[in-house]
Amino acid sequence: MGxxxxxxGSEAANRSAEPVHPGERTNxxxxxxxxxxxxxxxxxxxxxxxxxxxxxxxxxRTGLHEANTKLExxxxxxxGMVSLVFTxxxxxxxxxxVVGNEGFTPIPIAAGFRRSPHCAVMQIGGEGFKVSVDxxxxxxxxxxxxxxxLHRYAAVHGLQVAQTAGCNRLHDLEQRLCRWLxxxxxxxxxxxxxxxxxxxxxxxxxxxxxxxxxxxxxxKKRIIEYAHxxxxxxxxxKLEGSACECYGIIQAFNxxxxxx
Numbered sequence: 001m002g003x004x005x006x007x008x009g010s011e012a013a014n015r016s017a018e019p020v021h022p023g024e025r026t027n028x029x030x031x032x033x034x035x036x037x038x039x040x041x042x043x044x045x046x047x048x049x050x051x052x053x054x055x056x057x058x059x060x061r062t063g064l065h066e067a068n069t070k071l072e073x074x075x076x077x078x079x080g081m082v083s084l085v086f087t088x089x090x091x092x093x094x095x096x097x098v099v100g101n102e103g104f105t106p107i108p109i110a111a112g113f114r115r116s117p118h119c120a121v122m123q124i125g126g127e128g129f130k131v132s133v134d135x136x137x138x139x140x141x142x143x144x145x146x147x148x149x150l151h152r153y154a155a156v157h158g159l160q161v162a163q164t165a166g167c168n169r170l171h172d173l174e175q176r177l178c179r180w181l182x183x184x185x186x187x188x189x190x191x192x193x194x195x196x197x198x199x200x201x202x203x204x205x206x207x208x209x210x211x212x213x214x215x216x217x218x219x220k221k222r223i224i225e226y227a228h229x230x231x232x233x234x235x236x237x238k239l240e241g242s243a244c245e246c247y248g249i250i251q252a253f254n255x256x257x258x259x260x
Contacts, residue, residue, distance in 0.1 A: 027053035027129060034078040035128060036102045037149050045143040052135040060125035060194060065106055067119045073130050074109055077101045080126015081187045083203055084118040084161075094168060094205030095180075097161045098123070100187030102254065103153045109133055110150040123195065123203065124188050156253045163253075167246040168205055174214045176204055178243035181224070181233060183250065191233040197226075218242065 025033040028051055033039060038046065038053075056075075058064075064075055064082060075082070082105050084097040096118060099105045106116045114133070140147045167176055180203065184193055201211045215231070218224045223239050225232040233239060240247065 025050075027055055029055060031055040031129075032078070033129070034101055035076040035104070037104060037146070037153065038076055038129070040149060041143065041146045045146050048143055049131065049136075049139050049146065052131045052139065053129040054131070055127070056130045057127050058122045058125060060122055061199075062122040062125070064120040064122070065116065067117055068115055071106050071109055071114050071116060071133055073132055074104055074106065074136050075120075075128055075130055076104050077126055077128035079128070079188070080122055081124040081184055082120050083123040084120055085203070086118050092205070093202045095123075095203035096164055097157060098183055098187065099157070101128070102187070103157065104150065107154050107157055109136065110154040123199070124184065124193065126188075159253050160250050163246050163249055167244060171244040171246065173204065173206060173210055174217055174242065175244035177211065177214045177218070178223075178239050179247040179250075180204065181231065182236075182239060182243055182247050185233055185236070186251075186254075191236075193231045193233070194229060195231060196229050200231075 025039060025046060027033065031053075033053070038049070041049075053076075058075075058077075058080055065071055065073070067087065077099065078101055080100070082099040083095045084099065084105070084107075085093050086096050087093045099107075099120075105120050108114075108116045140150075167179060171179075177200075180200075181193065184195075185191060197208050197211050197215070201208045204211065215224065215226045218239075219226055221238065221242075223233075223235050223242060225234055
């Protein structure tokens with residue numbers, strides 16, 4: 001239990017009430033906040049959610065929630081990337097969306113839903129903050145800016161998911177691979193992506209030989225360099241030129257989000 005200060009409050013409570021400015025925010029344990037949504041809300045709203053921010057390390061392939069089970073926790077990433085994955089009854093899987101430090105997951109909680117048809121898994125390992133859904137629901141009525149940002153992000157992400165669905169159906173694997181690599185680099189801020197071909201094949205809804213063939217074409221063009229367990233982007237401009245139009249459309253959605 002925290003020590004009681006002279007004014008009758010605990011030291012932990014006093015720390016959570018200290019002035020915190022965008023770009024300098026931390027949780028009560030002093031872990032820095034780098035999530036765009038948590039940095040965008042005003043100080044008074046951040047003070048309300050701050051005591052509920054539990055710092056978590058999230059290694060690659062960590063599962064954040066399963067499909068069609070009760071959602072218990074929300075995640076606001078500082079680093080890394082989450083893949084939202086749809087899996088059929090027959091066990092076939094495909095990625096339908098990604099989330100980085102620009103957003104949060106599970107997205108359905110923004111509308112009050114406690115279940116999602118998709119599972120969430122850390123595609124690229126990172127770290128961030130976990131908040132129980134119960135605590136978040138308690139905080140939101142007194143946090144109109146945060147609530148508006150969650151709703152806006154949910155809407156923008158829905159547009160991205162729809163674009164991804166069309167892309168997976170209509171564009172060839174090489175174009176889709178380029179789109180995926182660009183979106184991933186945007187979120188992790190690095191040209192070196194720690195990802196296996198098997199996992200990448202699952203995300204793109206295909207098989208490993210097909211991914212290896214498409215990656216081989218890009219490697220011959222000196223756009224990427226790939227080895228077991230990693231892909232390195234060598235030429236970002238050429239990668240953008242090899243992607244389908246879906247990357248630009250999705251980026252435009254993200255740009256709209258950043259303007260608010």
